[in-house]
Amino acid sequence: MKRLDLPLLLLVLAAFLAPILGGQLLVETQPVAPGGLLAALSGGELATTPHALVALLVLAAATVGALKRRVLQVPNVTISALVLGLLGLLIASVGVSRFRFASQGVLLEWLTYGIGFFAVVAMAGRRRGPEAIIAATAAGGALAAMRALSEYAATRSPMFAGWNNPNALAGMLLAGYFCCLGLSLSLKERAILPIFGAVLTGFAVVLTQSKGGLLILVGVSVVFLVLALAWTRERGPVLARVGATFGILVLLVAGLQFSQPAAGSAEGSASSAPLGRVAAAGETQAQSFTFRKLLYRTSLDIVKDNPVGTGVGTFYYYSAQPGHVTGTVLGHNTTLQLAAEASPLAAAAFLALAGLLGYHLMRGARRMDSGINALRLGALCALLAIGAHSVIESSFSYFGLGLTAFLLAGAGLLLASDSVAPEHIPGSVRAMAAACCVLTAVGLSANAFLEVGRSGVAYAMATQDAAGVKSGLASMEWLGGGDPQYWMFQARVASSPEERLSALRRAAQLSPQPRVLRQIARVQQDLENSGEAVQALTEALRWDPNNLLALRQMMDLESGQGSQEAAAEVARRLIAVEGKTYFTVRSIAEVIPTETYAARLLLASTAKSAAETKELLAPALDGYQRYATITAPQVARFVASGAEGFAGETPDSVRQRLTEAQQVADLLEKAGQSVTDARAQFRAAEEELGKAEAALRG
Numbered sequence: 078m079k080r081l082d083l084p085l086l087l088l089v090l091a092a093f094l095a096p097i098l099g100g101q102l103l104v105e106t107q108p109v110a111p112g113g114l115l116a117a118l119s120g121g122e123l124a125t126t127p128h129a130l131v132a133l134l135v136l137a138a139a140t141v142g143a144l145k146r147r148v149l150q151v152p153n154v155t156i157s158a159l160v161l162g163l164l165g166l167l168i169a170s171v172g173v174s175r176f177r178f179a180s181q182g183v184l185l186e187w188l189t190y191g192i193g194f195f196a197v198v199a200m201a202g203r204r205r206g207p208e209a210i211i212a213a214t215a216a217g218g219a220l221a222a223m224r225a226l227s228e229y230a231a232t233r234s235p236m237f238a239g240w241n242n243p244n245a246l247a248g249m250l251l252a253g254y255f256c257c258l259g260l261s262l263s264l265k266e267r268a269i270l271p272i273f274g275a276v277l278t279g280f281a282v283v284l285t286q287s288k289g290g291l292l293i294l295v296g297v298s299v300v301f302l303v304l305a306l307a308w309t310r311e312r313g314p315v316l317a318r319v320g321a322t323f324g325i326l327v328l329l330v331a332g333l334q335f336s337q338p339a340a341g342s343a344e345g346s347a348s349s350a351p352l353g354r355v356a357a358a359g360e361t362q363a364q365s366f367t368f369r370k371l372l373y374r375t376s377l378d379i380v381k382d383n384p385v386g387t388g389v390g391t392f393y394y395y396s397a398q399p400g401h402v403t404g405t406v407l408g409h410n411t412t413l414q415l416a417a418e419a420s421p422l423a424a425a426a427f428l429a430l431a432g433l434l435g436y437h438l439m440r441g442a443r444r445m446d447s448g449i450n451a452l453r454l455g456a457l458c459a460l461l462a463i464g465a466h467s468v469i470e471s472s473f474s475y476f477g478l479g480l481t482a483f484l485l486a487g488a489g490l491l492l493a494s495d496s497v498a499p500e501h502i503p504g505s506v507r508a509m510a511a512a513c514c515v516l517t518a519v520g521l522s523a524n525a526f527l528e529v530g531r532s533g534v535a536y537a538m539a540t541q542d543a544a545g546v547k548s549g550l551a552s553m554e555w556l557g558g559g560d561p562q563y564w565m566f567q568a569r570v571a572s573s574p575e576e577r578l579s580a581l582r583r584a585a586q587l588s589p590q591p592r593v594l595r596q597i598a599r600v601q602q603d604l605e606n607s608g609e610a611v612q613a614l615t616e617a618l619r620w621d622p623n624n625l626l627a628l629r630q631m632m633d634l635e636s637g638q639g640s641q642e643a644a645a646e647v648a649r650r651l652i653a654v655e656g657k658t659y660f661t662v663r664s665i666a667e668v669i670p671t672e673t674y675a676a677r678l679l680l681a682s683t684a685k686s687a688a689e690t691k692e693l694l695a696p697a698l699d700g701y702q703r704y705a706t707i708t709a710p711q712v713a714r715f716v717a718s719g720a721e722g723f724a725g726e727t728p729d730s731v732r733q734r735l736t737e738a739q740q741v742a743d744l745l746e747k748a749g750q751s752v753t754d755a756r757a758q759f760r761a762a763e764e765e766l767g768k769a770e771a772a773l774r775g
Contacts, residue, residue, distance in 0.1 A: 084200045087138035089213045091131050092484050096217035096249045098127035099477020100240030108536035119239045128476040129525040132189040139196040140514040143507040149199040150497045159430040164191045167389045170419040174388020183390030185520045186476050190483040197487030207488035211256045218253015219274040222281035235286045245475050247282050247290030248466035252459040254278040259455015261318050263448045279326045289469045293462050301458045308442045308450045369409045371401040376413035386420040397621035411467035441494030456489035561588035591617035591624050623659045625672035648676035667711045668724045669704040671734045687748035694741050701738035709762035717769035735759050
């Protein structure tokens with residue numbers, strides 16, 4: 078068999094690694110020990126760096142091909158125009174972004190998607206190359222599935238396999254599953270390996286317990302079978318192979334389901350069963366379907382307020398502004414998120430591209446070879462699964478899924494009828510394309526360098542290694558000026574409040590997030606600049622009008638300054654948030670917010686009657702009880718495992734809230750209400766936390 082040339086080999090390697098290294102989102106910098114960099118690439122602590130490694134393969138292939146070949150295959154003119162138009166709109170969105178650093182990082186990944194698409198079309202050929210791309214995606218998905226299944230065997234809980242969350246992993250596994258199915262039909266005599274891969278990836282999709290993933294698996298499998306039967310005259314092998322794959326998958330799931338201990342027994346629970354979360358769908362509806370609905374409303378409100386977009390990669394920073402939800406990283410719908418970040422025109426280009434690709438991948442199938450049709454069907458259904466997944470998740474925000482989709486789109490076009498054509502490309506155009514690839518590679522490499530530096534500094538801070546912090550920040554200095562996290566680190570090591578304030582102001586200029594502005598307010602308060610502190614908190618509330626932490630901070634500031642009337646006004650504003658979906662439908666169900674209960678406590682301190690005290694504090698007592706029985710134990714479990722806390726909650730913050738809870742109980746008891754059960758819950762929560770800390774020390 079003829080060996081693959083270098084550009085195609087690099088693209089195949091990228092397609093294989095995308096499911097393995099492409100699943101992370103960098104939300105917070107994670108500490109990485111100097112010797113743990115290699116493990117962190119696939120462990121989830123790093124995001125930009127593993128993405129850059131995969132992207133560099135794509136960019137190197139495109140650069141070599143552009144410089145060495147004069148005749149290149151190019152896609153249909155309309156498809157090319159839509160891809161370039163979409164990328165152009167994303168580039169333009171960076172110009173309106175208030176969060177340039179975040180936008181530039183996400184833009185570089187989208188540029189890699191587009192370059193990968195054109196590189197596959199230009200250099201993969203008409204049969205062997207597309208087959209290799211599809212096979213590499215199938216193999217990468219199968220390897221991710223094996224990792225996921227090993228995690229499930231160890232924990233009997235939803236797995237991650239290096240991805241940010243099980244739902245995103247399900248989307249990637251679905252793409253691998255349908256690539257495996259396509260290969261199983263295209264290979265006449267060696268179908269056992271892709272069938273095995275399909276069973277692995279399909280089984281792993283089920284065990285992610287993603288309800289959307291399971292529905293897509295079943296629905297797109299039906300589409301696959303119908304098209305496979307329509308596109309071939311050899312229907313016996315199709316029915317046998319697809320039926321065998323799905324039959325084995327059903328038997329595996331049924332066998333594992335029935336092998337689990339019964340829910341409520343000493344050995345097991347409903348949540349430990351492979352379909353436990355799916356069976357409990359009614360219990361989680363408010364946390365999934367309702368929350369997504371609110372996110373879709375949020376996206377539309379952002380579009381209404383920012384018709385030209387907010388900048389690619391900036392949904393998180395604007396998501397709390399409409400007031401429907403707390404700050405959320407992704408919009409859980411690719412099209413709506415594109416509309417919010419890069420304008421409705423970008424969303425329209427994305428949808429038009431998807432529709433046109435679907436049309437070309439289905440056109441003229443009956444006239445083509447059954448082996449090519451099988452491969453094309455694998456690519457088509459993988460893309461259909463990713464597309465369906467992107468309706469309920471921001472699939473293209475995950476580098477592995479986005480790159481896989483564009484690589485498979487290129488491979489599918491090469492297998493389709495009259496969708497690409499060879500063209501003589503002028504040297505100047507090829508040079509410009511190569512330059513674009515090089516610039517994208519430089520940008521990704523710089524971001525990866527900064528990410529490794531940030532992770533090293535975070536590790537040095539966690540281990541109190543002052544020399545390591547100093548050397549780490551010094552190594553980042555030449556690139557870190559535009560990175561808000563660099564200035565946040567500088568603020569943490571500043572030797573005076575004035576230096577800290579200067580660093581925080583620089584971070585806020587680059588990324589005016591509420592958490593940065595709240596830190597500025599704290600420093601201003603330390604410097605006894607109460608007016609400037611209130612101003613910083615007011616700016617934070619402009620980005621997130623219901624921000625409970627900022628409102629609590631402002632209430633405490635006004636109260637500490639003796640402005641009781643102003644503090645009471647902020648307290649009433651806090652309590653008003655309780656009636657909003659922002660408060661009632663949370664992104665993390667286990668975190669019970671308590672800031673509004675502290676506001677009730679402040680107002681109750683000046684209550685004029687027992688009835689008024691009960692009216693104010695009865696909801697607060699109930700809320701603190703839920704905190705003690707839901708959030709505090711979760712923090713204790715994470716502390717016992719060696720973590721600092723859970724979702725921003727630490728042992729110190731738990732104790733502070735339990736102290737406030739006891740104050741609420743004291744006032745209610747004076748007002749004549751029995752609080753015996755509540756006090757017992759508060760004591761139990763504190764004892765559990767103490768045991769967790771003792772176990773960690775011992």
